[in-house]
Amino acid sequence: MWSSSEAxxxxxxxxxxxxxxxxxxxxxxxxxxxxxRVFRAGSVIxxxxxxxxxxxxxxxxWAFSYLAMANGHRVINDFLMRGDFExxxxxxxxxxxxxxARTDVTVFEIDARRAAECPxxxxxxxxxxxxxxxxxxxxLASISRRTPQQRLVRxxxxxxxxxxxxDLGSLARFEFPFTQRDLGDALGLTxxxxxxxxxxxxxxxxxxxxxxxxxxxxxxxxxRATDFNPGYIHFPG
Amino acid sequence: MWSSSEAxxxxxxxxxxxxxxxxxxxxxxxxxxxxxRVFRAGSVIxxxxxxxxxxxxxxxxWAFSYLAMANGHRVINDFLMRGDFExxxxxxxxxxxxxxARTDVTVFEIDARRAAECPxxxxxxxxxxxxxxxxxxxxLASISRRTPQQRLVRxxxxxxxxxxxxDLGSLARFEFPFTQRDLGDALGLTxxxxxxxxxxxxxxxxxxxxxxxxxxxxxxxxxRATDFNPGYIHFPG
DNA sequence: CGCAGACTTGAAGATTATCAACCACCGTGG
DNA sequence: CCACGGTGGTTGATAATCTTCAAGTCTGCG
Numbered sequence: 001m002w003s004s005s006e007a008x009x010x011x012x013x014x015x016x017x018x019x020x021x022x023x024x025x026x027x028x029x030x031x032x033x034x035x036x037r038v039f040r041a042g043s044v045i046x047x048x049x050x051x052x053x054x055x056x057x058x059x060x061x062w063a064f065s066y067l068a069m070a071n072g073h074r075v076i077n078d079f080l081m082r083g084d085f086e087x088x089x090x091x092x093x094x095x096x097x098x099x100x101a102r103t104d105v106t107v108f109e110i111d112a113r114r115a116a117e118c119p120x121x122x123x124x125x126x127x128x129x130x131x132x133x134x135x136x137x138x139x140l141a142s143i144s145r146r147t148p149q150q151r152l153v154r155x156x157x158x159x160x161x162x163x164x165x166x167d168l169g170s171l172a173r174f175e176f177p178f179t180q181r182d183l184g185d186a187l188g189l190t191x192x193x194x195x196x197x198x199x200x201x202x203x204x205x206x207x208x209x210x211x212x213x214x215x216x217x218x219x220x221x222x223x224r225a226t227d228f229n230p231g232y233i234h235f236p237g
Numbered sequence: 238m239w240s241s242s243e244a245x246x247x248x249x250x251x252x253x254x255x256x257x258x259x260x261x262x263x264x265x266x267x268x269x270x271x272x273x274r275v276f277r278a279g280s281v282i283x284x285x286x287x288x289x290x291x292x293x294x295x296x297x298x299w300a301f302s303y304l305a306m307a308n309g310h311r312v313i314n315d316f317l318m319r320g321d322f323e324x325x326x327x328x329x330x331x332x333x334x335x336x337x338a339r340t341d342v343t344v345f346e347i348d349a350r351r352a353a354e355c356p357x358x359x360x361x362x363x364x365x366x367x368x369x370x371x372x373x374x375x376x377l378a379s380i381s382r383r384t385p386q387q388r389l390v391r392x393x394x395x396x397x398x399x400x401x402x403x404d405l406g407s408l409a410r411f412e413f414p415f416t417q418r419d420l421g422d423a424l425g426l427t428x429x430x431x432x433x434x435x436x437x438x439x440x441x442x443x444x445x446x447x448x449x450x451x452x453x454x455x456x457x458x459x460x461r462a463t464d465f466n467p468g469y470i471h472f473p474g
Numbered sequence: 475c476g477c478a479g480a481c482t483t484g485a486a487g488a489t490t491a492t493c494a495a496c497c498a499c500c501g502t503g504g
Numbered sequence: 505c506c507a508c509g510g511t512g513g514t515t516g517a518t519a520a521t522c523t524t525c526a527a528g529t530c531t532g533c534g
Contacts, residue, residue: 071382077374091469091471112363119353130366133369137312140376143380144312145306148489181512192514227306227308385521429481429522429524
């Protein structure tokens with residue numbers, strides 16, 4: 001019989017992390033209290049306004065994290081897939097972010113304090129935080145100073161690379177079970193404008209997003225055109 | 238004679254952190270290799286496109302982190318002051334962010350791997366990462382879905398609270414040695430538009446930013462009007 | 475004193491939001 | 505079996521907002 005801790009150990013050793021774990025570290029990790037949890041599509045994985053003590057690792061499925069504003073808007077912070085990480089929300093109010101499952105999702109939850117007692121895990125988590133901050137910085141840059149077209153293209157390019165890194169499929173075509181409204185909320189645009197941009201990109205033949213699947217027939221050209229470099233997504237050798 | 242490690246220990250025990258450190262933890266921390274470094278105004282603290290192995294803590298002075306884009310724009314990610322933290326940039330390309338000193342700045346640099354070996358420090362760093370991600374999320378939300386006026390007001394409110402938390406001055410009035418251009422680069426607006434907004438806010442009597450100092454004569458009203466809640470800035474009791 | 479960077483103001487133009495329909499798809503229940 | 509409602513997607517017209525371009529002022533500092 002396998003515990004969740006053992007499943008977690010196998011998880012961090014596999015794609016997308018491929019963390020090198022010594023015998024001794026493996027014993028430490030399997031001794032940690034890890035909870036594996038399954039969430040149904042639509043359910044809330046991490047609640048807003050609630051401080052959490054656990055780090056969350058997405059092992060399968062699609063989720064998204066968002067911030068709900070008083071004016072009724074919803075800002076999507078990121079789309080989460082296998083390998084994505086959300087650190088414990090440890091400010092006074094927790095955070096105002098909610099994580100919600102879009103498809104069925106399985107996650108591992110680890111107590112942050114206990115994780116901090118394991119050096120290899122702590123270092124690993126530093127890396128995940130650092131990557132998240134890179135992703136956030138790129139999104140901020142997109143929304144601040146790129147044209148809506150570039151934002152949209154780069155979002156898809158980024159997701160494609162993350163998706164491939166997690167060993168979930170090809171760079172040219174992948175499932176993405178979100179709506180045009182979601183894209184708008186992630187890119188600071190209205191759903192209507194997203195619609196028009198998608199039509200334009202489709203007519204140009206550069207990108208297609210229909211029936212929850214993204215197709216990127218000429219990804220390298222798009223990457224060049226939008227100055228996209230995936231280096232911030234991957235971990236150092 | 239005091240080493241940098243001892244200075245660092247005193248730093249984390251003081252404002253804004255007030256980290257509780259046991260005798261034993263104190264001995265571990267003072268055994269860590271910490272470098273205290275001073276940067277002149279204008280110099281680069283962390284270079285772009287370079288993976289770093291150290292976490293950086295700002296102990297005094299003003300800095301800012303930005304991302305330079307191929308189209309010539311510069312997106313300011315955050316303004317850094319005492320207590321602010323920048324984690325080691327550990328993705329394949331490092332990150333594309335540069336941290337530059339605006340005034341003279343002193344920082345502590347700690348090797349990330351060694352920090353991971355100290356549980357109390359690792360946990361502390363988790364918290365700092367989590368706070369940074371809250372700050373980034375709020376900024377993203379501002380730029381995505383708030384009016385330029387609200388963005389500007391909220392930025393100043395946030396800085397005021399961080400500044401006060403770091404024990405650097407009052408909420409109503411503080412130094413902020415940046416330009417209108419910097420504000421534009423941080424909020425996704427042109428310097429010209431920032432100028433007009435500042436004039437408007439000044440005429441309304443709600444806010445004043447001149448000669449590198451910010452005055453907030455009626456901060457509570459502004460906070461109410463822009464739905465600003467500082468809970469994401471502070472650490473849990 | 476003069477220069478460079480920062481700030482200020484005006485006019486014109488482009489872009490994206492808003493408002494208002496309408497269509498297509500799908501699962502449900504009468 | 506078909507009517508129905510809800511969600512997501514599509515399209516057009518209009519209006520507000522912010523950028524761009526252009527010019528000029530102010531300020532600190534060598």
